[in-house]
Amino acid sequence: MAKDAFKINESAISVGTCTRVALTTTQTITIPGNANSILISADTNPIRFTIDSSTPTSTLGITLAVNQPYRLDLYPGAVLKAIETTASGFLNYQFLLTNK
Numbered sequence: 234m235a236k237d238a239f240k241i242n243e244s245a246i247s248v249g250t251c252t253r254v255a256l257t258t259t260q261t262i263t264i265p266g267n268a269n270s271i272l273i274s275a276d277t278n279p280i281r282f283t284i285d286s287s288t289p290t291s292t293l294g295i296t297l298a299v300n301q302p303y304r305l306d307l308y309p310g311a312v313l314k315a316i317e318t319t320a321s322g323f324l325n326y327q328f329l330l331t332n333k
Contacts, residue, residue, distance in 0.1 A: 244331065244332040245270065245329045245330065245331045245332070246329065246330045246331075247327055247328070247329060248265065248267055248268040248327075248328040248329060248330055249265070249268075249327075249328050250327075251325060251326070251327045252325070252326055252327070253276065253323055253324070253325045254323065254324050254326075255322075255323055256280055256315055256316050256317035256322040256323060256324055257317065257320075258316070259288055259289065259314055259315070259316045260314065260315050260316070260324065261312060261313075261314050262312070262313045262314075262315070262326060263310065263311070263312050263313075264307050264308065264309050264310060264311045264312075264313075264328065265309060265328055266309040266310070267309070267330060268309060268328035268329060268330050269306060269307065269308065269309060269329070269330060269331055270304055270305065270306045270307065270328070270329040270330070270331045271304070271305050271307060271313065271326055271327070271328055271329065272302055272303070272304045272326065272327045272329055273297065273302070273303055273304075273305065273313075273315075273324060273325070273326045274297075274300065274301070274302040274303070274324070274325045274326075275297045275298060275299050275300070275301070275322065275323070275324060275325075276299065276300075276322075276323040276324070276325055277299065277321050277322055277323050278299065278317055278318060278319045278320070278321055278322040278323075279296055279297060279298050279299055279318045279319075279322070280296075280297050280315050280316065280317055280318060280322050280324055281293065281294030281295060281296055281297070281315070281316055281318055282294050282295055282297060282313055282314060282315040282316075282324075283295065283313070283314050284305065284307065284311065284312070284313050284314075286312060286314075287314070288314055288316075289314055289315060289316045290316060291316070291317075291318045291319070294314075294315075294316070296318070304329070306331065
């Protein structure tokens with residue numbers, strides 16, 4: 234896991250259920266009103282994601298390696314877009330409410 238990707242000692246409550254989506258097309262994920270963070274992990278193949286409303290491609294966006302969970306602190310209503318870098322990419326995500 235990347236250094237400081239997820240602080241175990243920090244108070245966090247899961248919001249909703251963990252979700253797994255195939256990334257054959259760009260997936261748009263909106264942070265719900267009762268969350269302020271998202272925990273993401275690529276499954277099978279690396280993925281690329283953006284949080285600036287641009288659409289990621291196989292060469293554009295932030296790369297997330299397989300099995301390297303990463304937490305993003307975002308505001309409710311923020312949008313994350315993700316796509317696979319090669320065939321058969323999946324994204325697992327869980328919304329969180331953290332005590333910042």
